[in-house]
Amino acid sequence: MTLSQLTIEAQRAYPPRESEFTHTFWSALREGRWLTTRCKSCERKTFPPKLVCPHCWATDVEWVELGAQGTLYSWTRIHAAPAVFASEAPYACGIVDLDEGIRLACRLVEAEQSPLVVGQRMEMVVLQYQDGPIFAARRCA
């Protein structure tokens, strides 16, 4: 799935590390592609992507596309932020249940005219910072 991409004229406040394994995820996200891992044995997807299937402990996993649509399970707006995020505060973070049955937590992009509401439809997006991407979600148009 290719996600909508928003350009952010700043560096990421707390950049994620990449391993040989997670490089596949982050480099795809740089191109707007939204991936995770699926176990070749029990066929369950997990997020964040993992080398070992947390369900059946099989070690043979494959990269697959994730859907972009879901619903907002909950959210918050953070006013008291750690030092590196202070200049961005307040900012919203939340939990999104993707339609394919994966729950994840991420930054939320707020729009002035459409406040966030639990249960509303959401779409995943990529925030393309100058130094790399962060996945996020926003209210469906």
Add this chain to the structure above:
Amino acid sequence: MTRNVAIIGTSAIPVGRHQTADDAQQQTLEHEIMTRLVVDAVRDAGVDKKDIQSLVFTLPRPYTRQKYFHTFLMGQLRLACKGNVMEVMGNGMTAALAFDQACNDILLGRSDVSLALGINMESAVSATEHMMSSMRTTGDVDFHTSAGFTPIAWYAMDGMRYMHEHGATREHLAAVAVKNRHHASLNPLAQYRKPITLEEVVGQRPIVEPLGLYDVPPRGDGAACLVLATEEIAKSLGKPYALVRGRGFCHDGTHQISDVPNDMIAFTSAQQAAADAYAQAGIGPADIDLAELYAPCTIVEILVSEAIGLVPKGQGGRAALEGETSLGGRIPISTSGGLTSRGHPAYVTSLYNYVELAEQLRGRAGERQVADARFGIATGELGNYNAALIHVLEAKQ
């Protein structure tokens, strides 16, 4: 013969801002606080130095300059023992684990008298700096911390979800803070003791929406020491004691968030651990007379009280608002003032909860005394109650 464990002595400093800044001329030294507390607690218990054969310390914060604090303190007190000496760490569960491990040393026959003790100093480090470390403790440091999550942000999302599911209001959450401040006003160990109103709580600046300043824990320092012993020794001292009657632990196999959608605010680990602790004690939630919960935010007290069966699901906020969980109410919760008012020096917080239960069950809580208190319950947690460690205590004369 089965061994049982009792709390026979306690000591603690009032929770507050004790830590000195690095450049202060006169410094507060952790071991000077701790050595006095050990002496106070052991005197309270009425046992001798030579009786103590195991000590379980909570890990100090990284801001404590003295490293190997536990073995340093053994030297300060010339305490020789052959049971156990260790520091334990489990984030918010740290002090509950120290208590649990001290119990284990007695149950395993390694000691007849054990101490569970520790000090947590952090208030001279600013919240924004402290969060640079604490933000790495919750969620996945690469996939979640990079989005800006902080530990209490997860509780805030519990709150938002709870309000959505149950139609709870800001006032329902705020009622917990008001109630706990009233309890704290009666507790000399509490950090904030001036009564507050519902309007004041709701009117505070937002910290992590929907939670405002009085819904979240204040920064503070604390230190406490518990003396535990076999029931045989406790009986021989001829004074009331608090007997550990049940213990339950559960980790739900997730860290902060489950990628398989679940009922996030059900706190199933607390449900399970409480069920096991009640079963061991041979009682049910209706038998509990008071609860000291590890609840860093108002919403967490509501959710835990529901998970362990003290209040019906969805009713925790209403129960606080209507006085059911106040001193004098049906089931008093956080009689110490709880984490929002008694204070939350995180790595020793649960020690204060056991101190409160011991005071109540030994009939020494003064104006806070729950009449005829027989059974008390304490909880500790990891993450978003991904794990819970629960103890049921009983008053014994």
